[in-house]
Amino acid sequence: MTLTSDINAQLGTPAIGLASVVIASGARTQLPSILERLPHSAHVAVLMDDRPYYTSQGKPFKSALIDAIATGRTIHTTVLTGNVHADEPTVATARAGCANADAVVTIGSGTLCDIGKVAAGEKPHIVVQTAASVNGFADDQSVLLVKGVKRTAASTWPHTLLIDEDVLAGAPQILNRSGLGDMISMFTAPADWYLSSFFAMDRGFSADAATMTRRYGDSLLRIAGGVGQSVPADLATLAKFVTLSGLSMGAAGQTSPSSGMEHTVSHMLDMAHGAQNRPNAHHGEQVGVATVLVSLLWRRTLRRIASNSLPPLTLPSPDEAQRAVYTAFSWMDQAGEVAGECWSDYAKKLQHLDHINAAYRLQRALENWGDHAATLNSLLEQPERIVGALRESGSPLRFSELSHPATAQTVTWALANCHLMRNRFTIADLAFLTGTWTAExxxxxxxxxxxxGAGA
Known part of the structure; x- marks a missing residue:
């Protein structure tokens, strides 16, 4: 199954830098022939972690895969050990391991792929995907830890994605359920992106990119049970959706088609757990639960707009905003680097909103709300349906049910302060700036x- 040419045709431009995506049983066996077709592949860097991966038949495959490409080549393997994070030291290690290679092969899941996309640079980068766990495989961006803060950074497109149905079916169920949770963000993130266009943020809204995966929303909800049970056909469908989501982000040049407030909440939980020396849950687990909460906030806000009870938008003064940011984040490290990094991004957002007269722009949008309401209703989904899909798949419905649970206090902190983390505009920003995102x-x-049936 090849997706890139279809996406380029849909967008009317060669926006996708990925040469090919293969989703099939036995796809991993195509790796030697892909390397042979490259102009240079005498020296291959292999990037992976120290976890075992199995096919649906219970057979480990990493060693066999490396042996299959070793004939006539020099293989340099970099193994990232333990609970791998895409922080600066880890990325530096991966860069060093890939420095002298003609091509790079990454074997692993989302974080490994993000690291590999940075470490490979302009070298051909082939990814053997080990689960349908996140939507970040098929784009040219990586989520990295910068001074303890989750940041999306430009990287490079993979050359090829090899998505083996036998490997997906052999992955731990929690990873594929995580992929379902990450994809469930399609029910809130595009609406956040559309909202940001009122304020000339996030490089503008593209309906084509926003609906590339959103149009499959009903199909995603239908396969939820099969994903939870590792049904091969449903996992292959999820892998297609995950890939389309990544391609939409790459084509848009930003993560906004699939990343809104729900992803920011997940990033906040990761940052808090890092500061507390606690392990993180899987990204998609967190995103799935957060999407329920964000959909509820959207519903509350739309009802306020419909009843003409949304207060006017008011920007805080720079001093007030800086105090809020440092109050929210200064506990995380003694040097104050996290708070400083967050303030550097939030200050840019505040300056922009002031420059464009955000209050006036919101007023203009509300005066023509009928057209906007129709678009938003087509992008959003009822929280009850989202809960139903998560429940059917066996995914967590509450943050306390995550593989590494978050406390109610941490969840409340993440929700209340997520708008202060980065220079992006989401429904949390609108609610905060209209005085409707108080502690109450x-x-x-x-x-x-x-x-x-969801929540903390």
Whole structure:
């Protein structure tokens, strides 16, 4: 199954830098022939972690895969050990391991792929995907830890993605359920992106990129149970959706088609757990639960708009905003680097909103709300349906049910302060700047989530 030419045709431009995506049983066996077709592949760097990976038949395959490409080549293997994070020392290690290679092969899941996309640079980079766990394989961006803060950085496109259905079916169920959770962000992230266009942020809104995966929303909800049970056909469909989502982000030149407030909440939890020396849950697990809460906040906000009860937008003064950022993040490290990094990004957002007269722009949008409401309703989904899909797949519905649970206090902190983390505009920003994201509002959304079976 090849996707890139179809996407380029849909967008009317050769926007995708990925040469090919192969989703098939036995796809990993194509790796030797792909390397042979490259102009140079005498020296191959292999990047992986120290975890075992198995096919659906229970057979480990990493060693066999490396042996299959070793004939006539020099193979340099870099093994990242333990709980791998895409932080600066780890990325530096990967860069060093790939420095003298003609081509790079990454065997692993989302974080490994993000590291590999940076370490490979302009070298051909072939990714053997070991789970349908996240949507970040098929784009030219990587989520990295910069001064303790999750940041999206430009990287390079993989040359080829090899997505083996036998490997997906052999992956731990929690990883593929995580991929479902990451994809469930399609029910809120495109709406956040559309909202940001009111304020001339996030490089503008593209309906084509926003709906590239959103149009498969009903199909995603239908396969939720099969994904949870590792049904091969449903995993292959999920892999296609995950890949399309990555391609949409790459084509848009930003993660906005699939990353809004729900992803920011997940990043906040990761940052908090890092500061507390606690392990992180899988990214998609967190995103799935957060999407329920974000959809509830969207519903509350749209009801306020419909009843003409949304307060006017008011920007805080720079001093007020800086105090809020440092209050939210200064506990995370003694040097204050996390707070400083967050303030550097949030200050840019605040300056932009002031420059464009954000209050006036919101007023203009509300005066023509009928057209906007129709678009937003087509992008959003009811939280009850999202909860139903998560429940059917066996995924967590509450942050306390994650593989590494988050405390209610940490969840409340992440929700209340996620808008202060980066220079992106989401529904959390609109709610905060209109005075409808107070501590009481956060508590109310968590209570509503509990009523539909989700939340903290």
């Amino acid at each position: 509002d956060v508590a109310d959304v968590l209570e509503e989530a509990a009523q539909v």
